[in-house]
Amino acid sequence: KIATENFFLQLMASCFAVLLESIPCLTCLKICATLCQNNIFVPCFAGTKETAFIYAVTSAGLVHSVTRSCSAGNMTECSCDMNLRHGGSASEGWHWGGCSDDIHYGMSFSRKFLDVPVKNITGKSGSGLAAMNLHNNEAGRQAVAKLMSVDCRCHGVSGSCAVKTCWKTMSAFEKIGRFLKDKYENSIQISDRLKKKLRRKEKSQRKIPIGKEDLLYVNKSPNYCVEDQKLGIPGTQGRECNRTSEGPNGCNLLCCGRGYNTHVVRHVERCECKFVWCCYVRCRRCETMTDVHTCK
Numbered sequence: 703k704i705a706t707e708n709f710f711l712q713l714m715a716s717c718f719a720v721l722l723e724s725i726p727c728l729t730c731l732k733i734c735a736t737l738c739q740n741n742i743f744v745p746c747f748a749g750t751k752e753t754a755f756i757y758a759v760t761s762a763g764l765v766h767s768v769t770r771s772c773s774a775g776n777m778t779e780c781s782c783d784m785n786l787r788h789g790g791s792a793s794e795g796w797h798w799g800g801c802s803d804d805i806h807y808g809m810s811f812s813r814k815f816l817d818v819p820v821k822n823i824t825g826k827s828g829s830g831l832a833a834m835n836l837h838n839n840e841a842g843r844q845a846v847a848k849l850m851s852v853d854c855r856c857h858g859v860s861g862s863c864a865v866k867t868c869w870k871t872m873s874a875f876e877k878i879g880r881f882l883k884d885k886y887e888n889s890i891q892i893s894d895r896l897k898k899k900l901r902r903k904e905k906s907q908r909k910i911p912i913g914k915e916d917l918l919y920v921n922k923s924p925n926y927c928v929e930d931q932k933l934g935i936p937g938t939q940g941r942e943c944n945r946t947s948e949g950p951n952g953c954n955l956l957c958c959g960r961g962y963n964t965h966v967v968r969h970v971e972r973c974e975c976k977f978v979w980c981c982y983v984r985c986r987r988c989e990t991m992t993d994v995h996t997c998k
């Protein structure tokens with residue numbers, strides 16, 4: 703068993719690399735920025751929706767991994783959800799059993815480790831920026847809670863499923879990540895002037911409530927497509943892209959609609975090698991041509 707504080711440091715070191723690769727603006731939270739320089743392409747600017755996403759993913763990731771470790775029996779402070787044991791509905795033929803994931807410990811752990819530094823980094827919790835970051839941290843945790851599901855296993859003669867054992871389980875982190883990415887794409891701009899509570903920036907929409915799982919941002923994102931040395935944005939001109947990919951490295955997305963150039967690159971390599979008696983290998987030189995695309 704390991705103590706959660708060490709666990710936290712290990713986790714920050716891995717920095718959720720998979721998810722961070724899935725959006726155009728990529729950086730880690732300030733907390734771990736020095737630990738994961740490989741992931742840093744472009745700084746995320748305070749208050750933008752990219753930052754909102756990173757805060758939410760980080761906080762969801764923390765809940766998820768702490769909870770998984772609790773269920774695996776690896777943590778000193780937590781384990782499976784014991785409250786559910788022995789419950790269920792005999793008349794409907796199922797009961798709770800196995801190990802249900804208990805996210806409560808992970809939730810409070812994430813609040814303690816992520817919310818306190820946010821208050822420190824972004825200033826008084828009365829500011830719009832701090833309120834935004836705290837809301838997005840919570841949105842990540844709520845996503846894990848919302849996507850909890852129930853798994854069951856059948857018992858009974860030859861798979862009749864007369865009796866079922868069920869347990870609560872978290873969704874795979876990829877699913878939580880997709881959910882948050884959807885929230886990122888539909889994130890809501892809020893006013894940076896707090897009037898007791900968070901308000902939408904768009905006055906005509908202020909009546910529409912802000913959900914616990916919505917991602918919020920204060921500042922418009924800079925244009926990541928175009929180089930801006932002052933802001934440290936490299937732009938995407940000249941970047942190699944993949945013509946057939948729909949993902950973030952695809953020419954469509956990466957070149958921001960400007961199109962791309964195609965160069966033919968010649969490779970020469972040894973090929974059709976034959977063993978010649980005795981004792982050497984004779985090869986031919988083969989040329990292959992590959993298309994390389996770079997953004998205009």
Ligand SMILES: *[C@@H]1O[C@H](CO)[C@@H](O)[C@H](O)[C@H]1NC(C)=O
Nearest residue numbers: 767770771772773774775776
């Ligand atoms: C629990 O600890 C074991 C042994 O160190 C490790 O192999 C396993 O991956 C851990 N499980 C989780 C979910 O952290």
Ligand SMILES: *[C@@H]1O[C@H](CO)[C@@H](O)[C@H](O)[C@H]1NC(C)=O
Nearest residue numbers: 815817818819820821822823
């Ligand atoms: C918050 O900032 C204060 C003053 O800079 C510092 O003493 C304290 O340790 C910080 N707390 C956390 C949790 O980072």
Ligand SMILES: *[C@@H]1O[C@H](CO)[C@@H](O)[C@H](O)[C@H]1NC(C)=O
Nearest residue numbers: 943944945946947948949952
């Ligand atoms: C480009 O993307 C396609 C589809 O995602 C993939 O099959 C292919 O291997 C990629 N090509 C390169 C050169 O990465």
